[in-house]
Amino acid sequence: MNQRVLQVLEYNKIIDKLIEQAETSIGKEETSRVVPEIELSKVNVLQEETDEAVQILRLNKAIPFGGIRDVRESLKRSVIGGVLTASECLDIANTVYGGRQVKNFITGLEEELPILKDLVDDIASLRELEQAIRRCIDDNGEVLDNASSKLRSIRSQIRAFEANVREKLESYTRSHSKMLSDAIVTIRNDRYVLPVKQEYRAQIGGIVHDQSSSGQTLFMEPRAVVDLNNKLQQAVLNERQEIERILSELSVQIAEVEHALTYNLDILAKIDVIHARAKLAMKMKASKPTMNDSGVIKMKQARHPLIPEDEVVANDIEIGEDYTAIVITGPNTGGKTVTLKMVGLCTLMAQSGLQIPAFDDCQLAVFEEVFADIGDEQSIEQNLSTFSSHMKNIVSIMEHVNEKSLVLFDELGSGTDPSEGAALAMAILDEVIDRKARVIATTHYPELKAYGYNRENVVNASVEFDVESLQPTYRLLIGVPGRSNAFDISRRLGLRPEIIDYAKSLVGVDSKSVENMIASLEKSKIAAERQYEEAYQTLLESERLRKEIEKEWQTFEQKKAELFRKAEEKAEKALIQAREEAEIIVNEIRQMKNNTALKEHEWIEAKKMLEEAQPHLNKKSKATSENQNDEKGSLTPGDEIKLLTVNQQGVVLEKLSDSEYLIQVGIMKVKAKRKDLQYIGKQKLETERVVTTIRGSSHRVKTELDLRGERYEDAIHLLEKYIDDCLIAGYSQVTIIHGKGTGALRTGVQTFVKNHPAISSARPGGSGEGGSGVTVLELK
Structure with missing residues (x-):
């Protein structure tokens, strides 16, 4: 894509905004190299990538890029045998971890994100390398004592030597405090020293390492600690050598996986660019365009991406199907140039994988070249007039334009004699249209207003001007050429009516007819657009209501299904309980059959009645x-x-x-x-149902309840249920066996009996009934 066009359309400002959205240094660097693609397949992939990242942001989630650093220079040094610093190794470990976090985040999302998930699949884990680095280096970039046993031993020696040196010097501060400028131990040239007064130099003795600016204080190392300081310095040297060895080993390990690390960085940079495109789309309230290679552009309520949202005027623009050229007329500062730049810039953005600030379902074409002749490029140094500078640019455009080009002309033919300029503008437009390019041109020439009516593939357009406020509205009216507002403006500014009427009489009849026709077209266009906007708002409201109704219906269906499910579960439990009770009855009847002279036909009849009594689902x-x-x-x-x-x-x-x-x-x-x-x-009457229930339940309840061996709470629970069953069965007297034991269970039964409204009286068992080990209850 032509660099001059990118500059004219301010594409670089969009890239600057995109760089601000990138999270990592490698992402920002990669973003700065973004350029429009000219192949439809590549552009479609870019748009799909951005849309997947937008889906993530719509879930109020964000890809975690924390810890990722640009470590490519460190990797290169490790490959050629260089020893990396501890902080460089730590950056590599953090980058490995950050890459794994990005991979886990995207892989863990439930949404369909085929492109992003395919990208992160190629990120190497490299967990062993990260663990090796973190075993040796802490989060502050310092080599740990545990990095090797030798380093741990050396640092232990260093601490011991430092303690001995400090102990000796601190004894000096106590015993020779008058000879010292300050009773402290300090360091000069990596050796522990004392601040000694100049006049006591001989008394202290030793090596002078530094002196104060006044010369009154000497920083001396007493002879008594010279040997200890030497040993300390040797230990420090040994520590450096061991750290160097550890870092060298880590550098070798890093070099072995340099290719995988570099590949990880490339993938992470690409994902960061995709994420940045999505963030910019959300910030601009942009939408995904449908791309084509047939030169069709359809945008609803498109906005210039560089104008603040509270200032920009959205416009509809369409070209490429019914017509391939648009000629825009209208007053200066009315928004013609902004419209040109908006179409060109949105095209470049879409071909770069960026979403565009317009309504959904917009369409944009992929062009091999976007040409623009916009602005006054008059050059004093090159002695070019405005007309000459424009014509030189147009000549260059005409050499390369074809059916895969978008051409933007601002004030075509201006800067020269109006009649010649208008004729030249029509000739240039004819040539570009014949080459099947898509062209949008702005002009002041009234001759070009009729141009759109005389050409099959050309449509007129204008920018609206409010005569009442004498201000442009910046609204684009497709299909309506701009008309002169000179008479109306002059009247609003106070020019006498007789002068205006005389001026009108000097205008030709044809010109008046054209102006009246344009005024009528403009009025009809505005009314149609207003009606369209009202219809569109009605459609949006209808769609909102439809979604609300669907949501409410779905909620209702879910509640309905839940109620049926609970009812089925309850019925199923009732069936299971009935079957269990039926088994008990069958077993009891079998025992009766074995123990009594029950006739076979009576057994069969009882079994049949039992089966009929069971509930069935x-x-x-x-x-x-x-x-x-x-x-x-x-x-x-x-x-x-x-x-x-x-x-x-x-x-x-x-x-x-x-x-x-x-x-x-x-x-x-x-x-x-x-x-x-x-x-x-x-x-049926309630009493009938009760009688039926009693008849079906009486034969299953015994006249005595044995509570021996039960825990107190369980026994009371069993007793309560047993009394209910006996009342239903119609018993008047029952026996509760609780045993003698400690008497706790007997006391609990007696307490329960006193508080139960259905028990009329209770007495201990007689000599033949079990004595105090039982309680006989009389039921109401």
Whole structure:
């Protein structure tokens, strides 16, 4: 892409904004090299990359780039045998860790992100190298004592020598304090010294390493510590050598994986660029364009990306299908040049993988070249006039333009005689259109207003001007040429009406007709756009309501499904409990058969009755067929019904509509459709149901309860349930066996008996009943 065009359209400012969004130094460097692509397949991949990163940001998540450094120079030095510093090794470990964090983050996302996930799959883990570095170097970039046993031993010696030296020197500070400028131990030339007064130099004795600016204080190393200082310095030297050896080993390990590390950095830089493109898209409230190679541009409410959002005026722009050229006319400072730059800059952004500030479903074309002749490039040094400078640029454009070009002309043909300039502008436009390029041109020439009506592939456009406020609105009107507002503006500014009327009389009839036609077109265009905006807002509101209704319906369906699921679970539990109870009954009947002279036909009849008494969960298909036999239409409150979806009986509480009822099934009140209800009959008396229950339960409850061996709490719980069962069974007297023991269980039973409303009296057992080990209860 032509560098001059990138500068004219201010593409570099977009790149500067993009660099600000990058998180890492390698990402910023890679971002600075971003240029528009000219192959549709590559541009589509770039747009898909950006869209995947935008999906992540919409989830209020961000790719973690912490710790990643540009370590490429360190890697190169390690390969040629250089020894890296501890901080360089630490940067490499942090970069390895950061790369692994990026990989884990993107891999762990549930969203479909094929491009990003494919990218991070190639990031090498290199966990062993990171662990090797962190075993030797701490987070501050210092080599650890545990990096080697030798280093640990040397540092132990250093600490011992330092302690001895300090101890001796501190004894000097106590015993020779009058000879010292200050009673402290300090360091000069890496050796421990004392600040000695000049006049006591001989008394202290030793080596002078430095002196104060006044010369009154000498920093001396007493003879008594010279040997210890020498040993300390040797230990320090040994420490440096051992650290050098450790770093050398780490550098060798780093060099061995230099290729993998460099590849990791390339991937991380690319991901950072993608992430930066997504962040810029979110900041600009941009959308993903659909790219094509057929020269079609369709943008709804597109904004210039470099103008603040509260100042920019959004416009619709379309070119490439019904027409391939747009000629924009209108007043100066009306927004013509901004429109040209907006189209060109959005095209370059899209071809760079950036989303564009426009509504969704926009389309942009991939061009091999974008040409622009915008602005006054008059050069005094080259002795070029405005016209000459423009023409020189146009000549260069005409040499390269083809069907894969977007051409932007600002004030085409200006700077010379109007008639000649207009003719030259039409000739240039004809040539560019014949080469099938896409062209947008701005002009002041009235002759070009008719140009769009006389050419098949050309459409007129204008920028709107508000005569009342004498200000441009910056709105682009496609299909309406700009008209002269000189008379209206003059009237608003106070020019006398008779002068204006006389001026109008001097204008030709044809010119008046054209101006009237333009005014009518402009009025119709504005009205149509206003209606379109109202319709669009109505569409948005309808779409919002539709989504809300769908969401509410989905919530309703989920609640409905949850209620049915709970009902089915409850029915299933009831079935399991019934089967367990049935097993107990069967076992008891079998024992009766073995122990008594029960007749075989009586056994078979009892078994049949038992099977009929068990609840069964029928399938929905069976329930539906049963419902077809339901002859009653409308139900009334009090009717007994069967809820076919869970095969449970209930009663109708309220009729909600012709097809929906409020029913009670067990303890649950639910709404049900008529088709799911089978009419059984009128509600039976409560006493009848109780009698039926008693008849079915009495033979299973014994007249005595043995609580011996039970824990106190469990025994009281069993007793409470047993009393309820006996009341249902209709027993008047029962025996509770609690044993004698410590008497705690007997006391608990007696306390329970006193507080139970259904027990009329209680007495200890008689001599033949178990004595004090039992309690006989009389039930109401």
